[in-house]
Amino acid sequence: MENSMQMNLNTSKLGMVSTASKFKSRAYKVQVISCRGRADGNTDFYRVLRLDRTENVGLDEIKKAYRGLVLEYHPDVCPPSSKDEYTKRFLELQMAYETLSDPISRKMYDYELRSGNGWMDERGSKFPRDVWEKQLDGLKKRSHARLMRMNNMYR
Amino acid sequence: MSSLFLIGDSDKKSSKSDGSNIQNSTFSKLLNFAPPFCISFHQFEVMAEPAYTVASDSETTGEEKSSSAFPEIAIGIDIGTSQCSVAIWNGSQVELLRNTRNQKLMRSYVTFKDEIPSGGVSYQLSHEHEMLSGAAIFNMKRLIGRVDTDPVVHASKSLPFLVQTLDIGVRPFIAALVNNIWRSTTPEEVLAIYLVELRVMAESRLKRPIRNVVLSIPVSFSRFQLTRIERACAMAGLHVLRLMPEPTAVALLYAQQQQQLIHDNMGSGSEKIALIFNMGAGYCDVAVTATAGGVSHIKALTGSTIGGEDFLQNMMRHLLPDYDNLFSSRGVNEIKSMGLLRVATQDAIHKLSFEESVQIDVDLGNGSRICRKVNREEFEEVNQKIFEKCESLVIQCLLDAKVQADDLTDVMVVGGCSYIPKLRNLVKSICKRELYKGMNPFEAAVSGTALEGAVASGISDPFGNLDLLTIQATPLGIGIRANGNSFVPIIPRNTTMPARKELVFTTVRDNQTEVLIVVYEGEALKAEENHLLGYFKITGLPPAPKGVPEINVCMDIDASNVLRVLAGVVLPGSQQPVVPVMEVRMPTVDDGHGWCAEALHRAYGSNLDLVTVQKK
Numbered sequence: 001m002e003n004s005m006q007m008n009l010n011t012s013k014l015g016m017v018s019t020a021s022k023f024k025s026r027a028y029k030v031q032v033i034s035c036r037g038r039a040d041g042n043t044d045f046y047r048v049l050r051l052d053r054t055e056n057v058g059l060d061e062i063k064k065a066y067r068g069l070v071l072e073y074h075p076d077v078c079p080p081s082s083k084d085e086y087t088k089r090f091l092e093l094q095m096a097y098e099t100l101s102d103p104i105s106r107k108m109y110d111y112e113l114r115s116g117n118g119w120m121d122e123r124g125s126k127f128p129r130d131v132w133e134k135q136l137d138g139l140k141k142r143s144h145a146r147l148m149r150m151n152n153m154y155r
Numbered sequence: 156m157s158s159l160f161l162i163g164d165s166d167k168k169s170s171k172s173d174g175s176n177i178q179n180s181t182f183s184k185l186l187n188f189a190p191p192f193c194i195s196f197h198q199f200e201v202m203a204e205p206a207y208t209v210a211s212d213s214e215t216t217g218e219e220k221s222s223s224a225f226p227e228i229a230i231g232i233d234i235g236t237s238q239c240s241v242a243i244w245n246g247s248q249v250e251l252l253r254n255t256r257n258q259k260l261m262r263s264y265v266t267f268k269d270e271i272p273s274g275g276v277s278y279q280l281s282h283e284h285e286m287l288s289g290a291a292i293f294n295m296k297r298l299i300g301r302v303d304t305d306p307v308v309h310a311s312k313s314l315p316f317l318v319q320t321l322d323i324g325v326r327p328f329i330a331a332l333v334n335n336i337w338r339s340t341t342p343e344e345v346l347a348i349y350l351v352e353l354r355v356m357a358e359s360r361l362k363r364p365i366r367n368v369v370l371s372i373p374v375s376f377s378r379f380q381l382t383r384i385e386r387a388c389a390m391a392g393l394h395v396l397r398l399m400p401e402p403t404a405v406a407l408l409y410a411q412q413q414q415q416l417i418h419d420n421m422g423s424g425s426e427k428i429a430l431i432f433n434m435g436a437g438y439c440d441v442a443v444t445a446t447a448g449g450v451s452h453i454k455a456l457t458g459s460t461i462g463g464e465d466f467l468q469n470m471m472r473h474l475l476p477d478y479d480n481l482f483s484s485r486g487v488n489e490i491k492s493m494g495l496l497r498v499a500t501q502d503a504i505h506k507l508s509f510e511e512s513v514q515i516d517v518d519l520g521n522g523s524r525i526c527r528k529v530n531r532e533e534f535e536e537v538n539q540k541i542f543e544k545c546e547s548l549v550i551q552c553l554l555d556a557k558v559q560a561d562d563l564t565d566v567m568v569v570g571g572c573s574y575i576p577k578l579r580n581l582v583k584s585i586c587k588r589e590l591y592k593g594m595n596p597f598e599a600a601v602s603g604t605a606l607e608g609a610v611a612s613g614i615s616d617p618f619g620n621l622d623l624l625t626i627q628a629t630p631l632g633i634g635i636r637a638n639g640n641s642f643v644p645i646i647p648r649n650t651t652m653p654a655r656k657e658l659v660f661t662t663v664r665d666n667q668t669e670v671l672i673v674v675y676e677g678e679a680l681k682a683e684e685n686h687l688l689g690y691f692k693i694t695g696l697p698p699a700p701k702g703v704p705e706i707n708v709c710m711d712i713d714a715s716n717v718l719r720v721l722a723g724v725v726l727p728g729s730q731q732p733v734v735p736v737m738e739v740r741m742p743t744v745d746d747g748h749g750w751c752a753e754a755l756h757r758a759y760g761s762n763l764d765l766v767t768v769q770k771k
Contacts, residue, residue, distance in 0.1 A: 071624060
């Protein structure tokens with residue numbers, strides 16, 4: 001439930017910013033969070049960004065931390081052999097950054113952290129996420145292997 | 156890059172890639188091809204069979220070995236609707252390559268004459284003259300990957316060659332007039348011929364074979380259009396390393412310039428937010444980027460198919476209101492008149508960027524003659540709608556990026572239309588900024604692709620000039636058809652790439668055993684108004700009341716911008732997906748897909764429909 005609340009807040013905020021934009025005020029609900037890089041639902045976004053949670057981290061520091069980590073984990077800069085792993089990490093990093101760089105979603109996230117609920121949607125409990133993600137991983141590995149085979153010919 | 160292509164290289168002369176024979180024999184031989192045979196520049200062993208062979212490019216694995224110890228630096232190519240250019244990182248900076256006539260910017264056109272087509276890279280005769288004969292095909296970037304119901308294709312009917320539509324969603328009929336006979340071609344073929352010339356030009360300049368390229372593309376290109384660009388490149392023997400939306404290439408150049416200014420190599424330092432407005436002959440794109448420490452983070456992209464060509468067409472119709480009537484038939488004389496008017500109008504528009512008024516005097520050869528003065532105000536009035544559209548793109552992009560005009564550090568106007576005073580003024584006034592002067596507006600995009608080419612080839616620079624990174628965003632939303640005929644984005648527009656998102660859907664009928672996943676790309680609310688990327692069925696759902704099965708649709712864009720759609724089904728209470736997860740690489744559609752969505756609807760109605768799961 002936390003997720004959908006967060007998303008709703010986000011969309012309504014966007015709606016305010018951009019009344020001119022017809023793209024923002026759609027009828028469908030946006031429920032996007034849950035394809036996270038790690039199966040672990042309690043990822044600490046502050047830790048992902050290598051920030052100390054106790055301290056009052058400013059937006060500039062979050063941006064700075066993000067940019068520094070992007071240079072480490074963006075799949076464009078990683079060794080070709082570990083593209084998959086880096087893509088995963090990047091997705092996690094991106095999720096952490098997007099949550100913490102938006103004042104409203106950050107507040108929500110901080111609140112959830114304090115109340116100890118973790119950052120996991122309700123569906124996670126009944127949805128066999130592990131199975132799903134294992135399958136996705138398997139498929140990814142196969143596609144990756146295929147991609148590598150294809151890329152080889154360009155070497 | 157799993158495209159298939161036909162190898163027409165039946166000649167016994169092997170074209171091993173040692174670079175020596177490329178200029179002469181291979182070149183002329185390879186240009187000498189007719190549709191639908193697309194000659195691959197792949198360097199195969201001698202093919203004994205004279206027949207055209209279909210080969211998957213993966214079959215070449217292991218046959219090619221890189222001859223040099225240094226990694227090959229990919230070249231950057233800016234394929235413009237009107238002009239093209241090639242650039243490369245030369246070890247210390249970006250250098251634009253010149254053709255034999257010492258030009259850095261080359262006209263984008265191919266002339267079909269006497270069996271051997273030739274393009275604007277090498278050909279000697281003037282474009283203007285060729286245009287009058289109907290033998291020159293141009294504006295291929297506007298036509299590529301579009302079906303004949305597309306308004307852009309319809310607007311292209313006024314070009315001085317043949318563009319015919321049947322309005323049924325197939326590829327348009329495009330032909331050049333060669334010795335009074337229409338010779339049909341395709342935008343991919345024209346582009347491939349042109350790319351071969353660019354490649355030969357680059358190979359002779361750099362004295363090595365060229366294989367890898369980074370191309371700039373319009374923001375509004377669909378993934379299907381990207382496959383057509385890749386196809387054209389494959390036909391020309393080029394491997395696409397990256398396709399960069401044009402303004403993001405400019406953003407990368409900007410990031411490098413800022414990096415050079417402040418010697419600062421980590422994410423620290425001040426963040427600079429820049430808006431890039433890029434308008435050429437065919438497309439208008441806007442991007443907002445946040446740059447610091449060599450990292451260009453694309454915040455938002457907007458784009459549209461408006462460009463110099465629209466200014467030109469509006470002006471031609473303004474000067475000759477009877478334009479469409481006069482040229483409804485395509486004889487040699489009509490083409491000549493159209494060409495003459497086109498050249499004169501183009502010239503006038505160009506001059507109006509620097510002068511308040513200009514005298515037009517053109518004899519169309521069919522008895523009518525246009526002799527009058529045109530002033531800048533008139534030009535601006537005739538094109539009012541285009542300027543308004545440009546304005547809305549800039550405003551939209553700022554909104555999408557969640558950036559106020561006051562937050563901007565720099566504002567760039569680049570591309571072929573960048574000298575039009577009205578355009579410069581409108582961007583300046585929205586952004587409340589003077590324009591950035593640090594880059595050549597015609598060379599910015601190609602320079603950015605050359606930088607990306609070097610970075611993506613793994614080249615490093617001792618002075619840190621290549622410590623660059625672009626964090627790209629998706630230019631268009633990607634989603635599926637659900638909730639009736641609605642388009643439900645799964646990866647919204649301006650999502651950072653690589654990306655992975657998922658949504659849960661469910662069935663609309665009791666005991667529905669199959670669902671149809673129709674994947675679209677775009678921004679329109681109605682599914683069929685977006686670009687169709689492909690479709691597949693999930694079959695074998697166990698009977699269950701409607702709304703019970705959870706159909707999880709996940710979309711994944713990896714670091715190479717490859718889109719995969721994954722779909723799995725779970726029933727509540729079960730621990731296993733009830734059917735194996737489907738993984739489909741998109742796009743899957745081919746030419747003539749324009750009628751697909753309609754045909755699907757006719758065949759299946761809403762029987763295999765989906766709805767989004769509403770959270771309780």
